Amino acid sequence: MNKQENYAIPLPTIRRFPAYLRLLKDHANQGQMWISATTLAEQLKLKPIQVRKDMACTGVEGKPKVGFQVCELILGIEQYLGWDNTTDAILIGAGNLGAALIGYKGFENNGLRIVAVFDKDRRKVGSQMGGIVISQIEDLADIVKKLGINIAVITVPADAAQLVAEMAVEAGIKGIWNFAPKSLNLPDTIIVQKTDLATSFAELSAKLRKHLFEQKRVHGDDK
Amino acid sequence: MNKQENYAIPLPTIRRFPAYLRLLKDHANQGQMWISATTLAEQLKLKPIQVRKDMACTGVEGKPKVGFQVCELILGIEQYLGWDNTTDAILIGAGNLGAALIGYKGFENNGLRIVAVFDKDRRKVGSQMGGIVISQIEDLADIVKKLGINIAVITVPADAAQLVAEMAVEAGIKGIWNFAPKSLNLPDTIIVQKTDLATSFAELSAKLRKHLFEQKRVHGDDK
DNA sequence: TAGATTGTTAATCGATTAACAATC
């Protein structure tokens, strides 16, 4: 058992892992063997001490004056996230967002493979999306059970989200990645992760507002 | 000047604002005039005290025993985020993700209106995406300046992100919403908000891992 | 009125940052 399995890694650290991973892979591709926390921090606009703390969570040890072994860090992060193995998942909702996600190159890097796509629109059923034939939603339970799928990605409109989520859970799905702007009401045993585009835009809006406000003050329009 | 302009609202609170907003609008549509923090908390799986603290940030005051006026809260949040007025923006990268975002109904609700779309692929130029004609990227500066646009949404592949971001900044863009999985290197004066799909998936992966680990322990497979 | 709910003040919790000895 790894040391870090006992103590939960802070959520902010987990959120930074993917950015580290991409950067580390870039460096690995360029043949770089070692990298320091200082360098990583600079390229991601973080503080070196924070990078060192984050790297400590992976269990990988660095060498003073040299830094960390790039490959070790990559493996450490991938192992922690379970991205070293591929996990099969289904996608529900063959709209624009679903298409974008399937086409999104990142999926492969994150160890997620969409093996079935569902849509309630009969006209879409039978056609392909990213090389995967779209199935009718009535077949969801059968396919999930047959393939032993645990994860569902939900990209249906908000008003359909709760219903398809319940269908997925009924079929045996354990984890849901929800892109619908709707809070899902499911048993506690189901892991739900929401990705809300509006949340991110709210952050931008707040930053812009603050920025404009501060500019105003500097220009003396205010007190 | 509003009281809350002086003190920054916590980022976690800002991140929760969009979910509150959607729920409040649902209630408003159903003709509900008042709502308590307790009810909001229940529906979003938060604690009542947290909702009260968040609502306090909007400057809206509630009535003991009754709760908050739904419309007031909606206006309070929208005003803070600047979502009560429409802001024009451009979108760079007419791929699947760009199409999904333009089609995404949420944009209108968030006061963001895409008025121009750019792509470097000449074959796409001239065709439409969500009712907007795609322009060649060479015209970006002219259009941004002519329309006085401040915000750019970037949905190009990772390796093109830095370049188009620099073009946008050069043209006068002040805020960037970056969907490309690449850390942008821009002047401090530019507000950059990234939306990283892998970040969200990393959270789900960590939760699943923890869940599996705890299940294992319960079943006694591990000390 | 009684009880639910608000808003405020204080306590707790957790993440970030600082300081510094250890080390290659």
Add this chain to the structure above:
DNA sequence: TAGATTGTTAATCGATTAACAATC
């Protein structure tokens, strides 16, 4: 060796949670 970098321990900062008086 000297200096850059690590890892650890302590301090700081900020958000969440608890407690409780005020109130409709």
